[in-house]
Amino acid sequence: MLLNARFPLRYIFKHIRADVVRVLLISSFFHLLKLGLGEYLPLIPLQLPTILGSSIALLLAFKTSQSYDRWWEARKIWGAIANDSRTLVLQIRTFVTNEGLRPAALDSPLRTTAYRQIAWCYCLGQTLRGLDPLAGLAAHLGEPDLAYLRPQANKPFALLALHSDQLQGLLQSQAINAYQQVQLDATLVRLCDAMGQAERIKTTVFPVSYRLLVYLFIYLFLMTLSLGLVKTIGLWEIPVLLTTASSFFLLERTARYLQDPFNNKPTDTPVTAIARTVEINLKQLLQEPEVPAPLAPEAFFLM
Amino acid sequence: MLLNARFPLRYIFKHIRADVVRVLLISSFFHLLKLGLGEYLPLIPLQLPTILGSSIALLLAFKTSQSYDRWWEARKIWGAIANDSRTLVLQIRTFVTNEGLRPAALDSPLRTTAYRQIAWCYCLGQTLRGLDPLAGLAAHLGEPDLAYLRPQANKPFALLALHSDQLQGLLQSQAINAYQQVQLDATLVRLCDAMGQAERIKTTVFPVSYRLLVYLFIYLFLMTLSLGLVKTIGLWEIPVLLTTASSFFLLERTARYLQDPFNNKPTDTPVTAIARTVEINLKQLLQEPEVPAPLAPEAFFLM
Amino acid sequence: MLLNARFPLRYIFKHIRADVVRVLLISSFFHLLKLGLGEYLPLIPLQLPTILGSSIALLLAFKTSQSYDRWWEARKIWGAIANDSRTLVLQIRTFVTNEGLRPAALDSPLRTTAYRQIAWCYCLGQTLRGLDPLAGLAAHLGEPDLAYLRPQANKPFALLALHSDQLQGLLQSQAINAYQQVQLDATLVRLCDAMGQAERIKTTVFPVSYRLLVYLFIYLFLMTLSLGLVKTIGLWEIPVLLTTASSFFLLERTARYLQDPFNNKPTDTPVTAIARTVEINLKQLLQEPEVPAPLAPEAFFLM
């Protein structure tokens, strides 16, 4: 997530360098063409680039709005993950007799669930970003759990299966009653849903056709505008075309970054920071002596 | 689902060939008309095509946005199907005593449910695409189940009925308690909902009037623009009209493909790939020795 | 619901005949006015109709989008009705002992509920369309049920009350347990909700002010455009104004039809076809020997 202050313009501009160069070439080419063949070229009325310009604006408005929705949905999913992580542990505390009243023993269901849930948050974030899903999990999971995870393809799902085994054990040892088990299972269902929703955003490619269409419209716009400006503003044409087209490319690029929020980039949903918040909240609930600090932001973003 | 790279422009352009030819004919006709009858034709002020152009842009923005919503809703529905498929099997594992702890026997409720659920995902995808709903199901279902399915018109619904029979059996044999049965039934309700939602998108025709209106506006725009350009840009008029109108047609066509995501086309929701993911996740949960690989993408799309 | 193919343009155009005639009169009047009083009339700059044109476009975009939302919501409600109808019967099959295993007897709860639910779907559709709510219900309901329905004002609600009586009976005769009754009741709650949602769309008039404002803007646009064209394009003005204005009226009218989807018109939500699908699915679940065919479409629409 980009932070409010200290945002380097350079960061964005470097991503549209290729487009800027292409626009520069195109507008120079047209300029030379007009110098040589000006009399044979049509004088396109400026209404035509105006119409194309408003089509570009509407297409970009569409892309901007849909990519914002994806980005916000990703943030909502991770918000729900934080909420349900806290809910799950709070429910164990409510339901399992005496768990709420004494400091959590090392093997108590409250503590095991809380630590496994912390691990799940980190593991899901790393899986979505294509990083090593097990990195750092040894701090939160015992060796048997880690051994179960290693061969599994979908590691966050495997962690839910371990939660599910514990739910069965809790009912069999009568630590919870049958209604409580069903209520805890409902929380697992929501966690499984949130995981699947994040996977959906990760694996669904935003319709590529729209990017191609935006590019097509921008290039058409450049051409008609360039032809429409024949003989009016001379060499000034090049910076004018360059700045206008670059702004459109910049807008398109900004939208494109937002629409893929799990790409291990500064524009990502801050999944590590959220997992850390969950870790802090749950460890304080367990009244653990050591609680980590919130994740510190990088130069201008938070991961 | 179209993939990010390797996307052949040719693929889109071939779909608007008819429109391009029509536009070519129209603009040539107007050009000839103006050559012959130029003095009798009105000089339409260019504001008129501008107004029509912005109406087209708004109509296309509407179509683009609604068809994206349909496409994204279809993807969400299949995301929910993946989630609830995993949830269903996880719940059986949580609820049925000892299912979670031992490798699943061939006739265990866990294994039967998981395989039937895998079959349901493939079967629903094939039904929506108008393919043979039973193709390949023999790998996941026993003969009695297949025999029950054959005469049924709505095969995915019939598979849910088989799930429902199993829920009754599990309660009667006391493998689950009454609350667990209700909780499992709630998952079936969600699966039945998702199935119906996918059917709704499949069977509901997007209001055809809007396509006709877009076409009407584009042709009006072409005519007024052509008349507005009388005597200004000569033969250049034809490529100008052609490119502008084709971009609008291309946009309309792109939206139209998105809005029907179960048509067995490259722009489809990747239902087979999702069903395969479910198969992989569930078989790993069962600790099956053989787990298939994820569905490989075609040239530039994933089914 | 209008179907994809075979859509007669004549069908739409006949609905805007009155508007076309009015526009014809107005533009002729202005034309004559300008012939007689041209020198006293102001030469409105064409920017003014351009601004009005883009206001019209935005207002129509708003109307189009909101009426599409109403239409799509209506379709979603009926999709939910189809889903919950199937769910209700599937739940009875899951919960009531042995219902799932033997062919349904004439008076079994499974069969009675299924037939009453089929009747409810037809009855609700007919009520919403203002047709006889009881037409054809004798095929699905026994005489006692029909006798109970006749004096009731809200017949679909009365059918839900009969379902509710049956739920009480099932618990008292111990055919279902207390949790199952509550789960079945939850399905009734959703059906009651869907019924009320459809009633809401039926009885809520879309804010009329917007139609008036669209008309006001279109007429203002016509007047300023006509005055702006003084002396430029002569008699050609009339077809130009006529076509442009008619397209706007057509768009407004198309939106207006979509926004009232229970008016017994070709643009309606296909409630009869959906009820028929429910009938087919439920009868096949009961393994009835005779199952009707899906509802055949009319010339270019499906009811």
Next chain:
Amino acid sequence: MLLNARFPLRYIFKHIRADVVRVLLISSFFHLLKLGLGEYLPLIPLQLPTILGSSIALLLAFKTSQSYDRWWEARKIWGAIANDSRTLVLQIRTFVTNEGLRPAALDSPLRTTAYRQIAWCYCLGQTLRGLDPLAGLAAHLGEPDLAYLRPQANKPFALLALHSDQLQGLLQSQAINAYQQVQLDATLVRLCDAMGQAERIKTTVFPVSYRLLVYLFIYLFLMTLSLGLVKTIGLWEIPVLLTTASSFFLLERTARYLQDPFNNKPTDTPVTAIARTVEINLKQLLQEPEVPAPLAPEAFFLM
């Protein structure tokens, strides 16, 4: 709610009288200014009011769309109130033994709940509109209930507390079982939610800044347009400015009325009519001998 037919234009126009007069003064002032000081005034290019005009159009599109959403949300909330009122009574009928089968006795839980629920609907509607919340409730509530209500600040909430007391009594007298009580409580939760949602719309002021900005833009538009028209259309300027600006004011005002749907105005959500529908449905369910007629519409609206 405004009705489809018989809608007096006079009703809207009287609300923008003040704006019209102000525009008249402004445009006259500018006209006189230009007569006297024409040579010192700048000739604003008409592109500037065009840009401002499209900003106004977009701002008004935003306001129109958000106020429509508030209005539609208010209608949805009251739709949910109607649905849950019917659900509550249907559930009592399903759950309380024999309630469904005999005509409701005067003090039966079915009858008391139904009458209290009818009272709640009327009371909530009157509270939202700032009318006497207890007016007419004596027809539906006994004296003890009324006495409990009088000192309470939030009377609809107090009625829910009375429902809640009854739920406790029903469980204690074993008229319902524990699951049924929880299911009935879930319906109370939804009613309490709907009440709070309606209060939210009532008490949340739509961001006033946008109204000020719309006015600012309209006045800027007027000024630049007036200066842009220097010497072109003479005295005709005044009606032209007047009509264009008034249409914008009219649109803003229409949106503003929609956004506050509980103001005891003709554009209100028809809460009394909905409460009456609930009364009719519930009394017919109780098979009461006397059932009132639906609320008759006023001249051109329904309250």
Next chain:
Amino acid sequence: MLLNARFPLRYIFKHIRADVVRVLLISSFFHLLKLGLGEYLPLIPLQLPTILGSSIALLLAFKTSQSYDRWWEARKIWGAIANDSRTLVLQIRTFVTNEGLRPAALDSPLRTTAYRQIAWCYCLGQTLRGLDPLAGLAAHLGEPDLAYLRPQANKPFALLALHSDQLQGLLQSQAINAYQQVQLDATLVRLCDAMGQAERIKTTVFPVSYRLLVYLFIYLFLMTLSLGLVKTIGLWEIPVLLTTASSFFLLERTARYLQDPFNNKPTDTPVTAIARTVEINLKQLLQEPEVPAPLAPEAFFLM
């Protein structure tokens, strides 16, 4: 929340002072540049600022609409908090035997829960606004609860943990049955969700790139417009550019305030006023002798 009347324009204008000064400098600079170097400057056609102007309008429409959505979502979350606070206490009253019938004793579960819930509302509001989370809570909480809260980082979450302890105690002392506990827990889950949703809005920075892009477009627009006006309107250019650009900046700033509704500013969601409403409603339900008055608005806003 800004109130409808008495809104000082000065309040907004002071926030765009810096932008106004910057625009003044830019337009003066361009004016001087044109005085000195007019003949070397290009005459930008006014279509270019028109296209940029409509891009600005669309970007601002996007920002306005998304920030309104955030603001409205924040208000909905706090509406849900009010609803679930009342629901929680109503449920205790329904479920705990005799709680509903007698005046609440000092240590009754009804009274403790109600006071802790009031404290939670105030505490959450103060936490979100970055104020002292414990300020004023001594009026609602006993010393043991306060002592538990002090070391905790997330104080509202710690209050939910205290609620959760009470739920465990209520079941163990058989004051509620197992279903009632699960239903109360469901209300806690919703409160935990609402808390997390408010935190999400508080901690998620709206994509900063869009603000930069809006500024970039406005400055481009200023430059091209200024160059387009070369020699047409002389010194008038400066006020014209100033007013147009300031309106855009004003719109951007207004959106920016709405998008962060927990910043302890007049545009905040009125969390203190909502917490006070909850306090009033709950104390009246407890029939407390002293009930505070609703929070009085400040000069032109309500906190």
